Amino acid sequence: MTSTIGRAAGPWARAATSLTAAGLSTVDTVTAGLARGGLPSARALGARKDEIARRTSGSPHLRDGVFHNHQPIEPAVDADLGVLTDMIRHPGRPHHAIPVLTPQLDDERADLSATWLGHASVLVDLDGVRILTDPVFSRRCSPSQRVGPARMHRPPLAVGALPSIDVVLISHDHYDHLDMATVVELARRQPAARFITSLGVSAHLVAWGIDPNRIQEADWWGTCAVTVGSTDLTFTCCPARHFSGRALVRNTTQWASWSVHGPEHRLFFSGDTGFCEQFDEVGARLGPFDLTLIAVGAYDPVWPDVHVNPEEAVRVHRMLTRDRGRDAVMIPIHWGTFNLARHPWAEPITRLLPSAAAESATVVVPPPGGTIDLRTRTGTGTHNPAWWEASA
Structure with a gap:
């Protein structure tokens, strides 16, 4: 979930307070206000509202x-002062260092493998095509690297050390899923x-100087076709239950989960979502x-409808895999890297694994930088499946 106004101190809080009082409604004005308030990275807020609207105006979901x-979101997702105070007093951090592996990757692609790079960033080889989801390699998921939620472990790789990538797949525009510095360097x-x-997120990329000819976007149930060499892939933009926005203006861009179909294999990427029955239709x-790849962390009773809890994540996995049973594999994402809720650091996994066992679902939990070959169920990090216990 994106940062709330009260979560950061200093220039961000001062600027946000004045902006709220003024009743502002455009990204342009927000950007100017943040810059006047001392926030240096106003450009990271992204495209103007009118630039986004040119791409989204025909959507039936608008x-x-x-x-x-x-499915409406209830209650409102904004965290109040008490929640934010709880997060400061009882941060969801591990008691010991998080082990981070350095992936040994080259340009030779696998049939089906996944390397977790932290949070929602996963490097997936699907039928010989390499896909990177929601890449965030910066120290903070924030418009400024001076304030906002900071990483609890280093990125397993620098952007410059990544192997050749074919597709960068982005679910929505929150800072912990769309990082300006990372995508520009990529x-x-x-x-x-x-x-x-x-839909609409392309406006941010174009505003940051990325060639529009390199970008494809889709609304819910729309598709993007990609051919890499002789391999054809179909990316389907699927529903999710969430929200979007990089400043005080919300929901002008679409949020989504994604299905990726190759000649032999199928991948589902949840992005950010609460539980909704539409995943049964996706399946x-x-x-x-x-x-x-399903989010399991950053859930909280205050925002129950925008982030699934671990048990709900297993339900979503079963909706999507149906009669595949243990032949299908779930890798939990969106946990362990940034502190975005009040639950203890390891709780997403301690709740996830018993629920998965009860539902006969196969879950593999790689450490940051761990690679899993789904054809053989082997890879770096699999030798110690309970690696997270030592950190918790």
Whole structure:
């Protein structure tokens, strides 16, 4: 979930307070206000509202200029002062250092493998095509590297050390899923990589100087076709239950989960989502999936409808994999890297594994930098499946 105004101190809080009092409604004005308030990275807020609207205006999911969930979100997702105080007093951090592996990757692609790079960033080889999801390699998920939630472990790789990538897949525009510094450097260092985004998010990339010819976007149930060498892949933008926004203006861009179909294998990437029955439709229309990457962390009773808890994540996995049973693998994401909720650091996994066992679901939990070959169920990090216990 994106940072809330009260979570950061100093220039951000001062600027945000004045902006709220003024009743501002455009990204342009927000950017100017943050700059006057002392926040140096106002450019990271992204595209203007009118630039986004040019890309989204025809969407059937847009009402009164904003996107909506099929299942309404209740209660409001904003964290109050008490929640923020709890997070400061009882931060969801491990008691010991988090082990981080350095992936040994080259340009030879696997049939089906996944390397968890932290949070929602996963490097997936699918039928010989390499896909990077929601890349965030910066120290903080924030418009400024001076304030905001900081990483609890280093990135397993620097952007410059990544192997050749074919597709960068982006679920929505929150700071912990769309990091300006990371995507700009990726675009520079990976000139052959294409960017696939949910509707409207392309406006941010273009505002940051990425060539529009390298970008494809889709609304819910829309598709993007990609050919790499002789391999054709179909990316389907699927529903999610969440929200979007990089400043005080929300929901002008679409949020999504993604299905990726190759000639032999199928991948599901949840992005950020609360539980919704539409995942049953995704499974029926596009599944069953061989691999699911599903968020399991940053849930809280205050925002129950925008982030699944671990038990709900297992339910989503079963909806998507159906009769595949233990042949399908779930890798939990969106936990362990940034402190974005009040639950203890390891709780997502301590709750996830018993729930998965009860549902006969196969879950593999790689450490940051760990690579899992889904064809053989082997790889770096698999020798110690309970690695997280020592950190917790």
